[in-house]
Amino acid sequence: xxxxxxxxxxxxxxxxxxxxxxxxxxxxxxxxxxxxxxxxxxxxxxxxxxxxxxxxxxxxxxxxxxxxxxxxxxxxxxxxxxxxxxxxxxxxxxxxxxxxxxxxxxxxxxxxxxxxxxxxxxxxxxxxxxxxxxxxxxxxxxxxxxxxxxxxxxxxxxxxxxxxxxxxxxxxxxxxxxxxxxxxxxxxxxxxxxxxxxxxxxx
Amino acid sequence: xxxxxxxxxxxxxxxxxxxxxxxxxxxxxxxxxxxxxxxxxxxxxxxxxxxxxxxxxxxxxxxxxxxxxxxxxxxxxxxxxxxxxxxxxxxxxxxxxxxxxxxxxxxxxxxxxxxxxxxxxxxxxxxxxxxxxxxxxxxxxxxxxxxxxxxxxxxxxxxxxxxxxxxxxxxxxxxxxxxxxxxxxxxxxxxxxxxxxxxxxxx
DNA sequence: GGCTATGGTTACATTCGTTGTAAGTTTGCA
DNA sequence: TGCAAACTTACAACGAATGTAACCATAGCC
Numbered sequence: 001x002x003x004x005x006x007x008x009x010x011x012x013x014x015x016x017x018x019x020x021x022x023x024x025x026x027x028x029x030x031x032x033x034x035x036x037x038x039x040x041x042x043x044x045x046x047x048x049x050x051x052x053x054x055x056x057x058x059x060x061x062x063x064x065x066x067x068x069x070x071x072x073x074x075x076x077x078x079x080x081x082x083x084x085x086x087x088x089x090x091x092x093x094x095x096x097x098x099x100x101x102x103x104x105x106x107x108x109x110x111x112x113x114x115x116x117x118x119x120x121x122x123x124x125x126x127x128x129x130x131x132x133x134x135x136x137x138x139x140x141x142x143x144x145x146x147x148x149x150x151x152x153x154x155x156x157x158x159x160x161x162x163x164x165x166x167x168x169x170x171x172x173x174x175x176x177x178x179x180x181x182x183x184x185x186x187x188x189x190x191x192x193x194x195x196x197x198x199x200x201x202x203x
Numbered sequence: 204x205x206x207x208x209x210x211x212x213x214x215x216x217x218x219x220x221x222x223x224x225x226x227x228x229x230x231x232x233x234x235x236x237x238x239x240x241x242x243x244x245x246x247x248x249x250x251x252x253x254x255x256x257x258x259x260x261x262x263x264x265x266x267x268x269x270x271x272x273x274x275x276x277x278x279x280x281x282x283x284x285x286x287x288x289x290x291x292x293x294x295x296x297x298x299x300x301x302x303x304x305x306x307x308x309x310x311x312x313x314x315x316x317x318x319x320x321x322x323x324x325x326x327x328x329x330x331x332x333x334x335x336x337x338x339x340x341x342x343x344x345x346x347x348x349x350x351x352x353x354x355x356x357x358x359x360x361x362x363x364x365x366x367x368x369x370x371x372x373x374x375x376x377x378x379x380x381x382x383x384x385x386x387x388x389x390x391x392x393x394x395x396x397x398x399x400x401x402x403x404x405x406x
Numbered sequence: 407g408g409c410t411a412t413g414g415t416t417a418c419a420t421t422c423g424t425t426g427t428a429a430g431t432t433t434g435c436a
Numbered sequence: 437t438g439c440a441a442a443c444t445t446a447c448a449a450c451g452a453a454t455g456t457a458a459c460c461a462t463a464g465c466c
Contacts, residue, residue: 208433208434209432209433209434210432210433210434213432213433235422238421238422238423239422239423239424240422240423250423251424251425254423254424254425258424259423259424260422260423260424
């Protein structure tokens with residue numbers, strides 16, 4: 001498992017230093033008032049080295065966020081007898097949240113994740129990127145859901161069901177953040193968003 | 204109403220020529236293989252003039268898409284007696300689609316809209332921007348919905364309801380486009396997405 | 407231990423998006 | 437006619453991003 005050569009270790013170190021320096025500088029001076037040259041200088045490497053590790057300035061924030069899809073997809077592949085679409089979708093969603101809580105985003109510590117969130121919220125272009133990643137995740141999950149209920153769902157309904165749940169959850173979560181609610185209420189808001197997305201307002 | 208000076212007329216003309224040239228070049232050569240200098244040259248103006256009209260290269264595609272919110276907000280402000288949240292939301296949504304069909308996007312003709320769609324789909328960054336604009340629209344509608352049902356809804360539920368509907372509709376519509384379905388099925392998919400978003404899968 | 411291919415880093419040059427500035431040109435209006 | 441405001445323009449500059457070729461450390465092999 002730990003078959004890591006000196007070379008690989010150094011490479012990972014540089015990458016980590018670049019990512020850390022970037023997050024720090026972004027939150028100190030702001031995203032676009034920080035140049036890639038400054039990030040590279042802070043990590044003590046050439047500017048070009050930055051682009052050897054990350055495709056773009058944006059990417060340094062998202063590249064290590066890693067794929068979130070495998071965990072919920074595993075749940076979807078393991079449909080239990082008697083489980084409805086909504087039940088399974090909810091279970092997949094809860095597994096994803098648990099994984100998120102356990103692993104964090106991009107192996108960052110809690111303070112790092114808070115910085116991460118604030119930087120992204122500060123820049124519209126970064127929000128767009130985040131929404132786009134969320135959308136790709138939705139598509140993967142919709143495909144998994146369709147595989148789990150091939151006889152009961154069609155591609156459109158599967159996409160719509162996942163879109164509704166994700167849209168409800170996302171909107172509720174963002175609203176909660178916007179209202180500066182404490183963590184407890186945030187999780188309650190997220191739960192309500194999922195519920196409304198899955199079963200409508202009547203639930 | 205038509206109080207338009209020669210100066211304003213010329214300005215609008217240049218803007219229109221830039222937007223048209225941009226859309227044409229983007230669809231001919233691809234988005235990032237088209238430079239702003241080329242767009243400006245095609246419209247026979249200086250490169251800087253492009254940026255006097257549009258904040259960025261991306262903006263030339265979205266700037267004239269105009270606010271879509273006023274129409275549904277008007278419906279939300281006109282809640283009818285006995286109307287449920289889902290009813291009103293559905294009515295606002297239908298008004299928005301009607302307006303969309305009548306006005307198009309950015310006063311473009313049907314072929315222009317098809318080009319517009321294809322260009323956006325071709326570039327992830329443009330998709331991100333589109334998602335972001337859709338999200339802003341969601342927020343405005345959620346606020347309007349909360350104003351219409353101040354006693355029955357809270358900010359979180361209103362956001363979740365709008366997010367669920369929008370998410371369902373968006374996912375269904377995109378899936379339909381992805382499957383290359385004809386317009387008739389596209390509209391049916393959109394309707395189904397809205398339905399699932401509003402009332403859950405059971406509906 | 408030395409040799410060598412590999413992979414990562416580096417400086418350098420270049421393209422393009424974007425912004426600021428100052429000067430020119432057209433237009434609206436007194 | 438003349439002046440001020442609004443637009444356009446050329447020019448310079450900065451930063452993101454990419455390609456290239458030289459350079460250096462390491463891994464793997466003798």
